[in-house]
Amino acid sequence: MHRIAPGLGRATGGYHGAVTAAFFTGLALGLALIVPIGAQNVFVFGQGVSLGMPRALWAVVAAAVCDTILIVLGAAGTSALLDSVPGLRPAMLAAGALFLTYLGVKSLRTKPTEFDDETGTWSRGQVLRRTAAVSLLNPHAILDTVGVLGAAIAAQAAATRLPFAVGAVFASWTWFLVLATAAHALRRVMTKERRVWFDRISGLILLVFAGWLAVEFVQTLA
Template structure:
């Protein structure tokens, strides 16, 4: 593994992490409702999901999933259905992890936010495709594979933590507006709509292997 390849990996992965998506939207909502510190439950959930995808990629299992039309379709359409469910729940302010609320007993936090984040990230086929299609490009077969995977994996988790902490911070800065009922209602409708849009876009994701 060269320093040049490692630098390119950091830049590429950092840009992907910063690109808005369901995970980023979840963290922003958590930051608005629960503040930055309590948002780390959801951030940890996203990091765990990506660590699982990374482990699957390292063992080659993820490549088999992507190569299998049936398995990939199951993951994709389950993710689409889940995003639509979350989108409708958020628009109706039914207390999903994406819902903005000023009431502590309504806003999802703690372990509930953690597992919501895990499911959201695991149901995202784009995350699976990233680890299968992009990660292998940085692996040098002439160097110890295990060591490279450990370094890249640790870096990926660190980048997750930093970028989603930034999103949590952004969300926490608007927490004061949750006292405004119109802001809460508008935010939930916008978040719900974006989740369903993400579901529509996810439906168009195609596997990289045929």
């Protein structure tokens, strides 16, 4: 019977321990950045309430794929590029404010009759495009994901960068799936009138975020 050298066994155990620790550290940091309420979370939750499963899963896929791309870009060192391109941040702030305003106003104008034919109102392509736009036109989400996670990944030892990044990506996919599932469960007690008011409250929240981005845009011009 072959025996594993004690030193080799300890080294292997130490490596696996470091990989596991890096994964859970990435998971924890990813959740810390993604869980707090934001335009992306409000939109995905709204899709779960308005559309239910399985159509809301397309919002989950779009949001999680966008986060995955941003995390990979952060790991590749793109955060420095964001700071070096003149006018990029103001442009992102303006685009984000305009798009969130559009979504907020649309939600505020929701009527009960719009829930009579949801398949005609919402298509898979619309859900994917709008979720991607909310995810990628939000400067704060981009700076958090690319900047903070990118810097955190770069700070890891070479052997633990991949598991750290995988943990952060796993956090995004898991959170959005939980969010959509909870929203779908809430549908069971939501009448048309309640869903209208939910949409209107979501619209107000989106307008608050739009206003926040607009204020920051004006500050960049001062």
